Amino acid sequence: xxxxxxxxxxxxxxxxxxxxxCELQSEVxxxxxxxxxxxxxxxxxxMLVGSVYAPFRSNHYEGLFTVNNRGVQIISDMCTDVATCRxxxxxxxxxxxxNFSTRNNEGSTLIYANNINNVTKMSNxxxxxxxxxxxxxxxxxxxxEARCGRGWLVYILYDFYGxxxxxxxxxxxxxFMTQNSPRSSAEYTSKFAEEDLIAAAKVLPYTIEHGxxxxxxxxxxTALTVLMHLYMHDKRWSDAxxxxxELMKPEYGYDLVKNYKDIFTMEGxxxxxxxxxxxxxxxxxxxxxxxxxxxxxxxxxxxxxVNKWNGxxxxxxxxxxxxxxxxxxxxxxxxxVGTDRIKYSEKNPKEVLKxxxxxxxxxxxxxxxGDGSSIDWIVLRFADVLTLQAEALAREAGAPTPEAIAxxxxxxxxxxxxxxxxxxxSGLEQFLDAILLERGHELFFEGWRRSDLIRHGKFIEYxxxxxxxxxxxxxxxxxxxxxxxxxxxxxxxIQNPGY
Numbered sequence: 001x002x003x004x005x006x007x008x009x010x011x012x013x014x015x016x017x018x019x020x021x022c023e024l025q026s027e028v029x030x031x032x033x034x035x036x037x038x039x040x041x042x043x044x045x046x047m048l049v050g051s052v053y054a055p056f057r058s059n060h061y062e063g064l065f066t067v068n069n070r071g072v073q074i075i076s077d078m079c080t081d082v083a084t085c086r087x088x089x090x091x092x093x094x095x096x097x098x099n100f101s102t103r104n105n106e107g108s109t110l111i112y113a114n115n116i117n118n119v120t121k122m123s124n125x126x127x128x129x130x131x132x133x134x135x136x137x138x139x140x141x142x143x144x145e146a147r148c149g150r151g152w153l154v155y156i157l158y159d160f161y162g163x164x165x166x167x168x169x170x171x172x173x174x175x176f177m178t179q180n181s182p183r184s185s186a187e188y189t190s191k192f193a194e195e196d197l198i199a200a201a202k203v204l205p206y207t208i209e210h211g212x213x214x215x216x217x218x219x220x221x222t223a224l225t226v227l228m229h230l231y232m233h234d235k236r237w238s239d240a241x242x243x244x245x246e247l248m249k250p251e252y253g254y255d256l257v258k259n260y261k262d263i264f265t266m267e268g269x270x271x272x273x274x275x276x277x278x279x280x281x282x283x284x285x286x287x288x289x290x291x292x293x294x295x296x297x298x299x300x301x302x303x304x305x306v307n308k309w310n311g312x313x314x315x316x317x318x319x320x321x322x323x324x325x326x327x328x329x330x331x332x333x334x335x336x337v338g339t340d341r342i343k344y345s346e347k348n349p350k351e352v353l354k355x356x357x358x359x360x361x362x363x364x365x366x367x368x369x370g371d372g373s374s375i376d377w378i379v380l381r382f383a384d385v386l387t388l389q390a391e392a393l394a395r396e397a398g399a400p401t402p403e404a405i406a407x408x409x410x411x412x413x414x415x416x417x418x419x420x421x422x423x424x425x426s427g428l429e430q431f432l433d434a435i436l437l438e439r440g441h442e443l444f445f446e447g448w449r450r451s452d453l454i455r456h457g458k459f460i461e462y463x464x465x466x467x468x469x470x471x472x473x474x475x476x477x478x479x480x481x482x483x484x485x486x487x488x489x490x491x492x493x494i495q496n497p498g499y
Contacts, residue, residue: 038132044142051125052149053217055118058278058377059285064115064156065278065379067289069095069107072156073379073447080449080459081466082440084315084355098463099471100479102486102499108479112161115153116485120167122150144203148218151196152226158189159233159451160479162496166192182492183481190234197227206251210270216279221252225275225380232388232455237396244389247382254382256414260442261330265363266375275380286372289362295352297338302364313356314444316346317466321437327416328441333358359445383411383442391435400431408435411442432456473498 038044057063064072069091077083078095085092091106093099100108126146129139157164163186184192201223208214224243231240247254255272262268269277280286288307294300295310314332322329334357335345344352365373390407394400400422408431409419425431436456440449453459454477463472475498485493 038128038134041134041138044129044132044134044138047125047128048142048145051121052146055115055153056149056278056379057285058280058287060288060372063278064111064153065377067287067292067377070110071447072111072160073445075107075111076447076450077445079463079467080453081462082314082318082444082449083359084313085311086313086351086355087311096467097471098460098467098469098476100476100499102480102483102495108160109482112157112164112479112485113482115157116165119150119153119157119164122146122153123167126150140203144200145218147196148200148204148223148226151193151200151223152218154189154193154196155226155230155233158186158193158230161481162186162478163189165485165493180489180492182489183494190230193230194227197223197230201227207253207275215270216277218276221247221254222276222380225385228385228388229451232392233451235395235455237392240392241389241396244385244392247385248389254385256383256386256410258414260328260415261363263378263381264331264361264375266365269376273382274376274378275382275385277376277378277380280372280374280376282367282369282371282374286368286374287362287377288372289377290360290364290373293358293360295338295358297340297342297344297352298333298336298358299339300364302366302368304370305364305368306370310352312359312445313353314359315356315466318440318444319357322441323417325416326441327414331359331361333360361445378446381446383414384439384446384448386410387435387439387442391432394428394431394435399428400425404431408438412438415441475499 038047055064058065058067058071060066061068061070067074069075069078074083075095078085078092079098084096091104094101094104095107126143129142129146132139134142154164163183165181165183167181200218201220204218204220204223206220208217208219224247228240228243228247231237231243253272254275257263257268257271257273263271263273278285278287290300290305291307291309293312294305294308296308298308319332319334334353335343336358337343338352342348342350344350346353346357362373362375365375367374386407390404393404393407397404402422405420405422405425413419420434425434436452436458439452443449450459453462459477460472460474463469463476475496478496480499481493481495486495
């Protein structure tokens with residue numbers, strides 16, 4: 001049983017969960033009397049699901065990790081060299097051409113609009129929980145989960161937009177207040193996320209065993225992995241390396257799965273490499289990865305997978321950066337014989353493979369009845385930590401250290417490739433290039449490519465080189481704040497420069 005499958009419960013409405021509009025709206029935050037609710041652990045779990053865990057899901061078109069154009073992973077990778085899409089709708093055009101604007105009402109605009117309120121709801125949950133009469137140990141753990149969720153959400157918004165809006169704590173209890181507060185500085189936003197994640201990590205369990213009732217909840221490993229990304233974003237290499245060392249301790253139990261493709265299968269759920277995954281179950285949450293990737297002529301064993309929308313591709317240019325012996329190619333379909341008996345390949349792509357091969361990655365779900373897959377959707381995993389640690393150590397030392405090379409080789413050799421030697425690198429830059437490429441090969445369509453390229457100073461360069469963008473400019477390392485927030489702010493909310 002997966003206890004933390006995300007279902008919006010009735011209590012969520014009274015916590016303000018109903019607002020999804022792009023415009024700022026007044027919300028009432030004082031409807032729950034802590035002398036009445038919550039009274040039991042079940043009450044607390046209901047509140048946690050509705051006000052803390054709800055954003056962290058992948059369910060059709062809902063959640064931060066949905067696999068469509070409203071998901072942070074898809075948005076992040078689609079504007080880079082590792083991803084492209086056959087669809088040409090307006091909201092795809094902006095990412096495929098790196099031409100971000102304030103006019104788009106989908107994608108990154110919805111990420112901000114939907115989740116600024118969610119930060120406040122998490123803050124309100126912490127207040128309600130603190131003032132409740134529940135047992136201290138229950139309150140402590142629930143608050144830690146809320147702070148992990150809030151810190152993670154603030155980090156995502158910080159990475160996308162820079163400084164964000166925080167509601168004055170004194171305003172939360174006042175009904176009918178509109179959220180037109182000014183944006184905080186980038187430094188304040190980063191510090192806010194850092195403090196939440198550190199506080200959460202001190203309380204949460206190291207990890208949670210797959211199959212237990214609590215599987216799907218945040219752990220210490222979740223909080224620290226996000227914290228490591230925050231430190232890498234801010235170029236705090238020594239702090240990132242310290243967190244990486246912590247995550248490699250045996251208490252966490254993390255390790256690489258022997259075969260890369262097994263990570264993304266039903267049988268591989270709950271593997272030792274997974275740090276956080278969106279739990280999926282038929283009738284509750286299902287993810288639509290294969291639906292977004294497969295063309296109608298792609299043969300599937302499960303004939304009930306009828307929704308094949310023929311969208312996502314890996315560009316041929318990036319595909320050709322793989323070594324031909326790389327086992328990760330087993331999750332990328334560069335050629336196949338279709339149900340029409342035509343063999344599709346780079347030499348005979350027709351429209352199906354014209355833009356690139358199919359990033360199949362996830363296996364078929366035999367229980368899929370045409371409504372999506374119940375294979376858990378991976379968000380954080382240990383290969384990400386190992387490669388970030390290798391980068392942090394090298395940047396901290398100013399050279400590829402033996403430890404950094406060994407960490408990179410753990411991921412590189414898992415892919416069936418010959419390990420690197422120190423003599424393969426003339427200096428730091430060549431090693432960093434190897435890390436950047438390895439992370440692209442390893443983590444494609446997992447949402448890290450944009451932040452990686454920005455950290456390496458290559459986001460705009462790659463947009464021009466590989467996306468053929470004529471509009472990419474340095475200010476596009478941040479997405480714009482939705483125009484509705486600027487308008488309603490009446491001078492209090494300032495747009496990111498360049499928009």
